[in-house]
């Protein structure tokens with residue numbers, strides 16, 4: 527975009543988009559040479575509000591690499607989990623990177639994807655849906671695939687679609703408590719026997735049926751997918767019916783300063799092994815639903831230091847803003863000083879952050895490594911925030927202004943096997 531635009535915490539999902547306005551036809555796949563760096567943006571704008579930086583080239587490269595890798599390993603389809611970041615600017619780059627399937631969980635997510643990409647394949651993979659949402663998804667937006675984890679939800683789907691004969695029905699399996707940084711077990715999923723009974727019933731109703739699961743977000747152990755696939759195999763055997771699709775969900779991790787996940791290819795190999803053991807009939811499709819892995823590296827936020835108190839920095843974004851995961855979940859994000867007046871030669875020191883609200887819970891423990899001479903007025907770029915970052919912010923205490931700019935930089939932190947290192951210039955500074 528030519529001009530940085532301001533935006534408030536009002537979700538992009540509440541705005542309206544037309545295909546013409548958001549997906550200009552014939553845009554070159556390569557980056558315009560004129561896109562500035564983060565440094566240049568800061569020097570130019572001296573932003574007093576958080577400045578969200580989108581890295582279009584990183585997003586496209588990451589998506590291309592993931593989509594082609596999953597196709598090569600499994601012949602499978604990649605569904606982007608929209609909740610991770612529904613910003614149209616991000617969705618547009620993923621589309622350019624080859625993502626054609628979208629895992630949506632609400633009518634608003636479905637609407638933004640359908641408005642931007644009339645040809646997208648949209649899958650409604652939330653196992654508990656409002657009846658009105660089902661009617662809207664099926665009737666207005668042409669969605670056919672739905673996940674469920676109980677018989678009541680199947681009844682609901684049938685009632686609200688007029689006993690449609692063209693449904694894709696996906697049984698969500700319960701996962702044992704895993705080793706993911708963010709455990710998702712306990713809220714959704716049918717246990718083995720329930721799942722088998724549901725699958726049998728769905729087979730008699732659906733145009734296509736499948737199993738799906740989520741091993742937990744930021745899953746650091748590729749073998750978790752093999753274990754989940756073994757469980758899927760037990761359900762298929764117990765049901766005694768064939769499935770059309772096996773959806774291995776999200777959970778693919780990215781690097782953070784204290785987390786160095788295995789190479790992405792090892793995840794695809796683990797899934798390959800797990801799928802091979804099931805000896806599924808030829809033609810069974812394999813899907814996955816990455817969120818974090820597709821968008822984390824493509825977004826960062828530049829914040830300004832408002833006060834220094836020893837090793838504590840008061841900054842203008844926080845746990846109620848786009849740094850939610852740095853709050854209670856205690857994620858450490860990669861950081862760097864951005865000081866247009868001249869870089870610092872000081873040694874790196876561990877800092878903690880306070881957010882801008884008056885709530886003492888608005889605290890980010892870190893540690894965040896920054897030059898020892900950091901001071902009031904400096905800017906800090908915080909990386910790996912394209913996933914579960916800006917999308918989680920609130921308007922609490924009036925700190926809801928931010929701007930979005932496109933930048934040419936590479937990611938602040940590279941994740942093994944994500945295929946971006948070789949294609950981009952290293953990030954400056």
Ligand SMILES: *Cc1c(COP(=O)(O)O)cnc(C)c1O
Nearest residue numbers: 607743776777778815816817818
């Ligand atoms: C959140 C979510 C995802 C994405 O998870 P990541 O850990 O970000 O990859 C995928 N599928 C479902 C059903 C989800 O709820």
